[in-house]
Amino acid sequence: MDFELNDDQKMIRDMVRAFAEEKIRPGVARRDAEGAFIADLLPGLAELGLLGMVVPESLGGSGLDTVAYAVAIEELARVCASTAVTVSVTNSVCQEPILRFGTPAQRERFLPPLAKGERLGGFCLTEPGAGTDAGGIRTRAVRDGDAYVLNGAKAWITNTHVGRTFVVVAVTDPSKGARGTSAFVVEAPAPGLVFLPEEKKMGLKASITSGVAFEDCRVPAENLLGEEGMGLKIALQTLDASRIGIAAQAVGIGQGAFEEAVRYSKERQTFGKPLCEHQAIQFMLAESATALDAARLLTYRAAALKDASSPSLGLASSMAKLYASEAAKQVCDAAVQVHGAYGYSREYAVERFYRDVRVTTIYEGTSEAQRMVIAKALLR
Structure with a gap:
């Protein structure tokens, strides 16, 4: 049993720590005080491959193992938790499910822009009346020809306003309860996809969090992640x-x-x-x-x-x-x-x-x- 990081993981740790100290720390207090998003840091994070850590190199990512990923997030949070959560969300709850459950065509389409840092991603699960009780979500997705029409509201979603790709969980068959939910990849901007005003949070002020409303938002059927009922x-x-x-x-x-x-x-x-x-x-x-x-x-x-x-x-x-x-x-x-x-x-x-x-x-x-x-x- 080896409790030491390997050489690659140590290299990631040192690289991210240097970036955090040199590029993030000088502006961290200002961004927190002003509630300013970390937009100025995104190019540097992308250049280091931190916006696509979980994605293999063949799809434009860094292909890091999960220990290295955890080390990188830790080093970012040691200086700026807002940066850490922005990076974590686009990696873990957007790219990860697309990589794991997406078809080859979906992975080729959605992952390279995310992994290269050309766009950010998010995950729309929580709702105003359904947090820990994920089976209680009410957002509906109704099949209409070659698309699904989404209606409902999500709450406390990270990377809204700045994100372009979101994994959204909605109810496709209410008669089946929790087993009647499905997951979709929804791209912004889109008609009927509305980002609500940003939340005024206690902390993480340099990250963006808000509600999301779906108002007859049409999502191509080919954006269904996995199969119906797998949400x-x-x-x-x-x-x-x-x-x-x-x-x-x-x-x-x-x-x-x-x-x-x-x-x-x-x-x-x-x-x-x-x-x-x-x-x-x-x-x-x-x-x-x-x-x-x-x-x-x-x-x-x-x-x-x-x-x-x-x-x-x-x-x-x-x-x-x-x-x-x-x-x-x-x-x-x-x-x-x-x-x-x-x-x-x-x-x-x-x-x-x-x-x-x-x-x-x-x-x-x-x-x-x-x-x-x-x-x-x-x-x-």
Whole structure:
């Protein structure tokens, strides 16, 4: 059992870290304050192949293994969680299902522009009345000749307004319940496809999130992903894999906050000595470092199991996502505490990390949903 990254994975780590430090960090505070999307970073991300990590080279992607992908997302989130989620979503919940369930013609058509960074992608599953309960979606897709007509609303969709390719799950046969859903590739702009105003979020302010409305939106029948009735299966299997990216994002956010706390504890003087010489602070840092290491190992294990096509991927990715997100939340809280009152100021990066990390226990499956998945697997 080897716990070390291989040479290729280390190269990816070093490359992404250098890019994050040199290109992302200088503008991260400004983008957060202004709520400015990371548009200026996309060419550089595309040049490094980070917008098509999961796609093979034959289709214009980087063809990275999942561990390398997790490492890259972690390094981006260590500096800017908004950049990490933008990259993660276009890779994991848009390109991944097209690669896995698409026909050869669909893969050839949709994946190269995404993998090369010529366009961004997203995933339309959540609705105003259906989040964790994915089987409760109400968006309809009705066959009409050589097309499906979509009507309904989606909520909390990442990369709207800037994205061009979306995997959308809709109901094709209401009589079959959850088994009557199907998945489609929908391209924007399109008549009847409406991006609603951007959400005013607590964190991740440099990423774009909004609702989506479908108003008699015609989608070519050839854009059906898989077969009719496979929508929920595609969604759940996609989430089994994509949770690795959110776990990696959480680890990266926690790592960024932890490094800020360590740095500040060495600089700040109290009672005639640096903060880091007080045992109370040392214990907080020790617990944070241990939690981050455990979260990272769970995340890398889940990534390795995905590469091995392990049947236990769903369990492992839920464990990684649950633990990493909850651990990172605690690490960020401790980092703010180490900073004292300054941690409550937007002049210090830990304030941003604290806001950004909160959503990791919510999106792509809440912590409560992960516990349900884990328990179900254990009691099977």
